[in-house]
Amino acid sequence: xxxxxxxxxxxxxxxxxxxxxxxxxxxxxxxxxxxxxxxxxxxxxxxxxxxxxxxxxxxxxxxxxxxxxxxxxxxxxxxxxxxxxxxxxxxxxxxxxxxxxxxxxxxxxxxxxxxxxxxxxxxxxxxxxxxxxxxxxxxxxxxxxxxxxxxxxxxxxxxxxxxxxxxxxxxxxxxxxxxxxxxxxxxxxxxxxxxxxxxxxxxxxxxxxxxxxxxxxxxxxxxxxxxxxxxxxxxxxxxxxxxxxxxxxxxxxxxxxxxxxxxxxxxxxxxxxxxxxxxxx
Amino acid sequence: xxxxxxxxxxxxxxxxxxxxxxxxxxxxxxxxxxxxxxxxxxxxxxxxxxxxxxxxxxxxxxxxxxxxxxxxxxxxxxxxxxxxxxxxxxxxxxxxxxxxxxxxxxxxxxxxxxxxxxxxxxxxxxxxxxxxxxxxxxxxxxxxxxxxxxxxxxxxxxxxxxxxxxxxxxxxxxxxxxxxxxxxxxxxxxxxxxxxxxxxxxxxxxxxxxxxxxxxxxxxxxxxxxxxxxxxxxxxxxxxxxxxxxxxxxxxxxxxxxx
Numbered sequence: 329x330x331x332x333x334x335x336x337x338x339x340x341x342x343x344x345x346x347x348x349x350x351x352x353x354x355x356x357x358x359x360x361x362x363x364x365x366x367x368x369x370x371x372x373x374x375x376x377x378x379x380x381x382x383x384x385x386x387x388x389x390x391x392x393x394x395x396x397x398x399x400x401x402x403x404x405x406x407x408x409x410x411x412x413x414x415x416x417x418x419x420x421x422x423x424x425x426x427x428x429x430x431x432x433x434x435x436x437x438x439x440x441x442x443x444x445x446x447x448x449x450x451x452x453x454x455x456x457x458x459x460x461x462x463x464x465x466x467x468x469x470x471x472x473x474x475x476x477x478x479x480x481x482x483x484x485x486x487x488x489x490x491x492x493x494x495x496x497x498x499x500x501x502x503x504x505x506x507x508x509x510x511x512x513x514x515x516x517x518x519x520x521x522x523x524x525x526x527x528x529x530x531x532x533x534x535x536x537x538x539x540x541x542x543x544x545x546x547x548x549x550x551x552x553x554x555x556x557x558x559x560x561x562x563x564x565x566x567x568x569x570x571x572x573x574x575x576x577x578x579x580x581x582x583x584x585x586x587x588x589x590x591x592x593x594x595x596x597x598x599x600x601x602x603x604x605x606x607x608x609x
Numbered sequence: 610x611x612x613x614x615x616x617x618x619x620x621x622x623x624x625x626x627x628x629x630x631x632x633x634x635x636x637x638x639x640x641x642x643x644x645x646x647x648x649x650x651x652x653x654x655x656x657x658x659x660x661x662x663x664x665x666x667x668x669x670x671x672x673x674x675x676x677x678x679x680x681x682x683x684x685x686x687x688x689x690x691x692x693x694x695x696x697x698x699x700x701x702x703x704x705x706x707x708x709x710x711x712x713x714x715x716x717x718x719x720x721x722x723x724x725x726x727x728x729x730x731x732x733x734x735x736x737x738x739x740x741x742x743x744x745x746x747x748x749x750x751x752x753x754x755x756x757x758x759x760x761x762x763x764x765x766x767x768x769x770x771x772x773x774x775x776x777x778x779x780x781x782x783x784x785x786x787x788x789x790x791x792x793x794x795x796x797x798x799x800x801x802x803x804x805x806x807x808x809x810x811x812x813x814x815x816x817x818x819x820x821x822x823x824x825x826x827x828x829x830x831x832x833x834x835x836x837x838x839x840x841x842x843x844x845x846x847x848x849x850x851x852x853x854x855x856x857x858x859x860x861x862x863x864x865x866x867x868x
Contacts, residue, residue, distance in 0.1 A: 369697040373699070375740075376735050376737060377809035396696070397698075435696075441625065445621060481638040482638065483638060547647070549648065
């Protein structure tokens with residue numbers, strides 16, 4: 329397999345998630361943003377407006393396909409062929425710069441729970457995930473990125489930390505890491521650990537993309553709702569990430585209570601500033 | 610060691626299902642029973658929110674009619690009876706019309722199931738394949754002898770339904786951009802409703818009996834002669850020429866073949 333640096337990092341700069349409420353701005357102009365990411369499943373149709381818009385923006389920006397529905401770690405079910413076939417069809421059409429999914433499960437028998445549920449971090453789960461990731465990479469004929477998820481609980485059976493697990497997964501399967509800084513922060517509060525030493529477990533060459541987003545507080549829990557601006561502790565953690573791992577393509581995610589495009593572009597500008605702070609230092 | 614992953618996931622799913630976590634939860638997760646219970650609540654509400662948001666996207670008018678809070682509760686009941694089976698949430702909700710038909714709290718709204726059927730047709734139309742309009746000059750090349758055997762084809766996004774209620778009008782007045790009088794004429798025609806999507810925007814049309822019968826025959830690959838017979842059985846004055854021209858111009862009929 330090619331080195332991570334060349335095959336998993338075709339993007340540069342700061343991107344934003346493309347959402348339907350901003351379509352008009354991307355059809356009538358070319359807003360200043362380095363690249364765009366979409367949720368793959370929103371473009372699984374045979375035709376229609378979403379695909380029309382995606383085909384259009386693809387001419388102006390590199391696009392990253394971010395899946396939320398493969399539920400790779402689901403043990404009770406063979407990887408659903410139909411879903412993977414649709415992802416392959418979309419990837420063939422869009423020729424994305426990147427394809428990514430999550431370190432999670434979500435299917436039990438026939439039932440899809442439609443959530444990104446954490447898996448226990450064990451050797452058994454690792455072997456299972458390695459096989460699944462390889463299966464997807466074989467179908468897509470390209471390496472993918474796998475993202476760390478937000479968690480509200482941790483399994484008693486886990487024998488590895490999430491990022492030790494991810495480091496092994498990238499090593500054994502050839503996939504890259506999509507490092508969600510907000511998810512790490514949310515988990516550090518929810519599960520009470522210091523997030524900074526975790527950065528030392530991440531090897532710079534394995535990371536293909538970074539996600540930044542806002543979260544909400546519900547009593548003692550931080551809920552990863554992607555519904556607000558990136559908060560200060562997450563910016564600080566991001567700056568430390570850039571210092572340790574170098575400049576990495578970074579995405580501003582915003583999926584609930586989506587504000588005007590302007591606000592997303594402001595957040596993107598803040599991410600660029602944080603990258604530059606490191607250069608100035 | 611027996612595989613742990615299937616057991617852990619089945620246990621996790623069961624805990625999300627329950628309103629109160631069981632003793633098993635403390636064997637699966639770290640933390641106190643009370644903390645685990647609250648954290649499972651986050652998973653429960655996230656899942657319901659994901660399903661409810663998706664279902665509301667597919668059924669905006671039904672959601673408006675029953676109200677947001679009720680709709681969220683209805684989503685919970687519905688997803689118990691007909692769980693999501695796809696990682697693509699735009700597929701979730703196909704059987705909601707059948708569900709509302711027997712869901713006691715809404716059976717007093719007799720038109721709700723058919724309105725839901727119409728909304729699902731509109732929802733699916735949004736994702737259907739694109740198709741260019743029919744180039745009418747192609748029709749001129751069909752020999753006169755073959756014309757009665759022409760098989761016209763509808764746009765892939767087109768769908769037809771029948772109802773005893775004026776669902777097209779009900780749908781229309783509940784659209785966010787509807788500017789007319791918020792009222793349904795008791796004499797509003799019922800019967801056939803057609804959903805089409807000439808380019809990207811779904812359109813909903815109320816159809817007279819003959820037109821509905823004609824288009825319905827086309828969906829079953831009937832020849833022009835057979836479709837016309839169906840239509841004229843309902844209205845002897847049905848004029849195919851003007852209707853065909855209109856449906857072609859509107860992007861409803863997009864192709865034909867001569868067998």
